[in-house]
Amino acid sequence: MAEGLSLANASAFSEIIRAVDGDSVLRLNYYPRTGCAGDPRSPVLFRNKRREGVSAVGFGEHSDPQMLTVLRSNGVDGLQISLEDGVWIPVPSDPSAFWVNVGDTLQAMTNGRFMSVRHRAVTNPHESRMSMVYFAAPPLHAQIMSPPEMVTPQRPALYRPFTWAEYKSTTYSLRLGDTRLNLFKTA
């Protein structure tokens, strides 16, 4: 990525992710099947489009606060992304591929060139779903700021420098769906 952005330091991002005191985490999510409408055990929230059963929001809408997210699920669909408010695009599950999300921190480090994506996970009516998600994060004390090449008079810094510790504690003091990066804007 750093190479693609023509940064002088081609390992600018990978160095931070690979630091021995990095704060990266692995999360396993489990979403039980939601069943069919009328099944008294299912938490019916909405019918899916094909009316084959019912789906519920299993993991509410949010952006990931870290730098990069690498996700793989068990071949059951459920992940959705939103590029436009209120419009959800399903990401077909591919058990032989990884899905990569840009997180808020990388958005700040690229001065908004890469955008962190809003996403959520819905349950599947017929099959339970599992996802395995690796969140690549900087060390707690790392300063999050754009490399000089990303800031120009035409494109001034969008965010003030902050530490990952500061961003992480802000994240956990807010609600899951809040757009917390806005709090770090310069103007």
Ligand SMILES: O=C(O)CCC(=O)C(=O)O
């Ligand atoms: O399970 C999924 O597909 C998404 C999970 C997720 O967004 C997360 O763990 O941050």
Ligand SMILES: [Fe+2]
């Ligand atoms: Fe997420």
